[in-house]
Amino acid sequence: MTVVAVVALAPRPPAWDVLALALAERRPVRARYRGAERVLCPHVLGWKSGRAKTLCYQTGGTTGHGGLPSNPAQRWRSLFVDDLEDVKLLPSHRWGTAPGNAYLIRTSCSRTKKAWHWSRKAPS
Numbered sequence: 001m002t003v004v005a006v007v008a009l010a011p012r013p014p015a016w017d018v019l020a021l022a023l024a025e026r027r028p029v030r031a032r033y034r035g036a037e038r039v040l041c042p043h044v045l046g047w048k049s050g051r052a053k054t055l056c057y058q059t060g061g062t063t064g065h066g067g068l069p070s071n072p073a074q075r076w077r078s079l080f081v082d083d084l085e086d087v088k089l090l091p092s093h094r095w096g097t098a099p100g101n102a103y104l105i106r107t108s109c110s111r112t113k114k115a116w117h118w119s120r121k122a123p124s
Helices: 016-025 101-107
Strands: 029-033 036-048 051-061 076-080 084-089
Touching: 016 029, 016 036, 016 084, 036 076
Parallel strands: none
Antiparallel strands: 029 036, 029 084, 036 051, 051 076
């Protein structure tokens, strides 16, 4: 007998489609997250513990602690998509990332890679 496990994911939050387009086209978005206005470049979009999550590189705006860190490696943000508000695709801003991002993308946010959309390769 074969047993198949089915995992039910929550409905996609409203910001999902904008983030998916931004990821596919490598375009930043402007959004508010927990009161802070941010410019984000999504690198990963998927699910963790039943909630939609994104791994973004923050290139502008503020954080919960004020301004952006001076060290570019500290600008990565793992955010719950349903906590993002007023997400808008930016037409003319430059895509941002930090050196060494491949390791960070492979190891952050989720241990289940099958649910993720990757910016550098097709979903596995």
